[in-house]
Amino acid sequence: xxxxxxxxxxxxxxxxxxxxxxxxxxxxxxxxxxxxxxxxxxxxxxxxxxxxxxxxxxxxxxxxxxxxxxxxxxxxxxxxxxxxxxxxxxxxxxxxxxxxxxxxxxxxxxxxxxxxxxxxxxxxxxxxxxxxxxxxxxxxxxxxxxxxxxxxxxxxxxxxxxxxxxxxxxxxxxxxxxxxxxxxxxxxxxxxxxxxxxxxxxxxxxxxxxxxxxxxxxxxxxxxxxxxxxxxxxxxxxxxxxxxxxxxxxxxxxxxxxxxxxxxxxxxxxxxxxxxxxxxxxxxxxxxxxxxxxxxxxxxxxxxxxxxxxxxxxxxxxxxxxxxxxxxxxxxxxxxxxxxxxxxxxxxxxxxxxxxxxxxxxxx
Amino acid sequence: xxxxxxxxxxxxxxxxxxxxxxxxxxxxxxxxxxxxxxxxxxxxxxxxxxxxxxxxxxxxxxxxxxxxxxxxxxxxxxxxxxxxxxxxxxxxxxxxxxxxxxxxxxxxxxxxxxxxxxxxxxxxxxxxxxxxxxxxxxxxxxxxxxxxxxxxxxxxxxxxxxxxxxxxxxxxxxxxxxxxxxxxxxxxxxxxxxxxxxxxxxxxxxxxxxxxxxxxxxxxxxxxxxxxxxxxxxxxxxxxxxxxxxxxxxxxxxxxxxxxxxxxxxxxxxxxxxxxxxxxxxxxxxxxxxxxxxxxxxxxxxxxxxxxxxxxxxxxxxxxxxxxxxxxxxxxxxxxxxxxxxxxxxxxxxxxxxxxxxxxxxxx
Ligand SMILES: CC(C)[C@H](C(=O)O)[C@@H](O)C(=O)O
Ligand SMILES: CC(C)[C@H](C(=O)O)[C@@H](O)C(=O)O
Numbered sequence: 001x002x003x004x005x006x007x008x009x010x011x012x013x014x015x016x017x018x019x020x021x022x023x024x025x026x027x028x029x030x031x032x033x034x035x036x037x038x039x040x041x042x043x044x045x046x047x048x049x050x051x052x053x054x055x056x057x058x059x060x061x062x063x064x065x066x067x068x069x070x071x072x073x074x075x076x077x078x079x080x081x082x083x084x085x086x087x088x089x090x091x092x093x094x095x096x097x098x099x100x101x102x103x104x105x106x107x108x109x110x111x112x113x114x115x116x117x118x119x120x121x122x123x124x125x126x127x128x129x130x131x132x133x134x135x136x137x138x139x140x141x142x143x144x145x146x147x148x149x150x151x152x153x154x155x156x157x158x159x160x161x162x163x164x165x166x167x168x169x170x171x172x173x174x175x176x177x178x179x180x181x182x183x184x185x186x187x188x189x190x191x192x193x194x195x196x197x198x199x200x201x202x203x204x205x206x207x208x209x210x211x212x213x214x215x216x217x218x219x220x221x222x223x224x225x226x227x228x229x230x231x232x233x234x235x236x237x238x239x240x241x242x243x244x245x246x247x248x249x250x251x252x253x254x255x256x257x258x259x260x261x262x263x264x265x266x267x268x269x270x271x272x273x274x275x276x277x278x279x280x281x282x283x284x285x286x287x288x289x290x291x292x293x294x295x296x297x298x299x300x301x302x303x304x305x306x307x308x309x310x311x312x313x314x315x316x317x318x319x320x321x322x323x324x325x326x327x328x329x330x331x332x333x334x335x336x337x338x339x340x341x342x343x344x345x346x347x348x349x350x351x352x353x354x355x356x357x358x359x360x361x362x363x364x
Numbered sequence: 365x366x367x368x369x370x371x372x373x374x375x376x377x378x379x380x381x382x383x384x385x386x387x388x389x390x391x392x393x394x395x396x397x398x399x400x401x402x403x404x405x406x407x408x409x410x411x412x413x414x415x416x417x418x419x420x421x422x423x424x425x426x427x428x429x430x431x432x433x434x435x436x437x438x439x440x441x442x443x444x445x446x447x448x449x450x451x452x453x454x455x456x457x458x459x460x461x462x463x464x465x466x467x468x469x470x471x472x473x474x475x476x477x478x479x480x481x482x483x484x485x486x487x488x489x490x491x492x493x494x495x496x497x498x499x500x501x502x503x504x505x506x507x508x509x510x511x512x513x514x515x516x517x518x519x520x521x522x523x524x525x526x527x528x529x530x531x532x533x534x535x536x537x538x539x540x541x542x543x544x545x546x547x548x549x550x551x552x553x554x555x556x557x558x559x560x561x562x563x564x565x566x567x568x569x570x571x572x573x574x575x576x577x578x579x580x581x582x583x584x585x586x587x588x589x590x591x592x593x594x595x596x597x598x599x600x601x602x603x604x605x606x607x608x609x610x611x612x613x614x615x616x617x618x619x620x621x622x623x624x625x626x627x628x629x630x631x632x633x634x635x636x637x638x639x640x641x642x643x644x645x646x647x648x649x650x651x652x653x654x655x656x657x658x659x660x661x662x663x664x665x666x667x668x669x670x671x672x673x674x675x676x677x678x679x680x681x682x683x684x685x686x687x688x689x690x691x692x693x694x695x696x697x698x699x700x701x702x703x704x705x706x707x708x709x710x711x712x713x714x715x716x717x718x719x720x721x722x723x724x725x726x727x728x
Contacts, residue, residue, distance in 0.1 A: 158565030198522030229621040250592040257593040
């Protein structure tokens with residue numbers, strides 16, 4: 001069997017430097033665990049725009065379609081704010097999601113015990129928190145047509161369209177139920193069925209998939225505004241949350257912040273199985289490109305490292321190696337190793353990006 | 365000059381019992397402060413459906429258009445879950461908002477010092493919190509056409525449309541800037557201009573209204589997902605937040621929950637000035653109809669009482685009397701009076717709905 005293949009798109013801002021640490025960890029798995037991965041690299045976002053005049057070159061898109069997994073760093077930066085909508089760094093990311101049809105965005109919100117005090121929430125509310133938000137990622141209002149800014153009478157009108165088909169809802173619901181079976185066996189689906197017809201269809205289809213295919217999983221429904229409240233009040237009531245692209249965007253970011261350590265959170269975006277049985281997949285840290293600290297060897301590489309751990313688990317069938325890497329990260333945190341984003345405890349000196357990479361390698 | 369007029373729509377669930385306490389307070393202002401208000405009452409929501417087969421009778425709608433202010437309790441309940449979309453209790457509320465054109469929904473998120481420990485957030489993150497979210501309320505995706513569930517090929521598609529015109533954005537922006545001038549003079553506008561054209565137009569129009577009419581107010585822009593994060597991380601960074609109907613729904617509910625005491629939070633929905641100079645206005649507590657405790661004399665009437673205080677301030681030009689009522693509520697809380705939703709401190713016995721009304725009247 002050939003080695004699994006990974007396309008690294010480091011992107012902008014702190015992307016390249018956090019990815020540097022992941023490269024070292026990939027090498028370690030190759031050397032010490034005989035886990036060989038065929039790694040290639042390419043450009044995305046502003047970095048691609050600077051070279052090609054587009055945030056994602058067609059050749060890069062083609063490569064992404066062929067590999068077993070893509071690992072993306074971050075895109076965007078103030079330098080690109082003036083660019084036209086159609087070539088903004090984010091368009092590169094959206095094109096990858098759309099053309100690879102990565103419809104299920106897995107956003108774990110997990111609170112590391114050693115970091116529980118960094119949360120703005122009380123320790124007992126977040127310590128031990130472990131929820132998974134499954135956000136629909138390739139449809140809904142970020143993609144629906146018609147869209148644009150048109151002129152009607154003497155004024156302009158901004159238009160976007162939320163559209164969900166039954167099969168789009170059903171497939172992401174299946175992802176959520178599958179995950180729930182391997183976790184706490186509970187799914188909460190969120191929409192606004194009280195005011196949106198797309199929410200009515202969402203609720204109905206999720207319920208149907210549940211009744212026909214996953215009756216063993218506990219399913220509940222919640223309006224998304226109530227969901228936002230409940231996440232802030234007592235997030236531990238949830239196991240898996242499944243919701244649409246727009247609600248998922250806000251809810252998963254709110255949940256991420258609850259854990260208190262954005263620099264720690266990975267994500268996976270999964271599509272349909274390829275010919276080799278592996279799902280189309282892209283992994284990325286939740287944090288952005290953080291232009292204010294880029295190039296300073298300060299950024300926390302853990303979110304990107306844990307994104308690679310998710311790749312090990314969901315793309316490369318290496319659950320045990322993923323556990324090994326995650327345990328190494330937990331150990332480093334328990335030992336009190338902290339990058340600059342995690343300061344606040346007395347007498348702790350921050351380590352650099354490379355320093356954190358060193359620590360994780362040592363723990364491995 | 366004639367007395368100001370108020371239409372009370374107590375609605376469903378705990379609506380009638382919390383409104384009962386407000387009636388007592390209105391009487392007190394009439395007796396003791398010679399502030400006479402012409403009060404009328406009518407049905408809304410499930411209560412209206414039970415009698416008229418519609419959640420808002422045309423006569424009620426007509427009355428609402430004529431009074432100086434509407435005070436609404438709450439709508440909805442499990443009994444009405446089976447009803448068709450078109451006659452659900454919420455439709456009554458949405459019709460009032462839409463036909464009165466109440467485009468600016470003012471949602472204060474204020475943390476009472478005496479209640480700071482009820483928040484799931486750490487005390488220093490929320491104590492003294494006082495932000496105002498201005499949510500656009502009569503346009504956007506909850507109202508835009510086309511909408512519905514259609515069949516395409518062999519499957520159904522759920523569709524909703526986000527539409528914002530320049531003037532719709534400009535008028536709610538003005539509401540936010542006006543409020544900011546009377547508060548901390550800071551507005552943060554939230555959208556997703558990075559992925560939605562309606563967000564691009566939103567950002568542009570808010571900026572233009574600022575530059576041309578309110579250059580003295582500090583304006584910033586934030587993506588709504590980042591806004592959700594920042595609200596959870598350090599809400600005190602905000603003064604006034606202005607955002608669209610959908611984002612505002614989630615963000616204002618999350619912010620409400622941060623304060624730790626949903627039973628405390630009022631809201632105002634304001635439209636354009638009427639012939640007498642007063643804005644069209646409806647006031648309502650943020651909490652729902654809480655069917656689980658309805659009719660048990662347990663509900664906290666304070667959110668509804670404070671909604672009436674907002675009516676005194678924004679509709680009846682009685683800012684000083686509004687201050688008086690708000691001070692009475694603060695005093696009651698400092699004295700340790702608590703309804704059942706606010707328990708947790710040692711040795712505190714809950715008061716009833718009526719008991720809380722008694723306490724506020726005594727404090728007045
Ligand atoms: C960068 C942006 C287009 C993206 C989104 O809104 O989907 C981001 O916020 C995310 O959550 O991954
Ligand atoms: C009841 C419902 C229609 C309403 C809304 O979503 O607008 C409510 O959630 C609110 O926030 O006032």
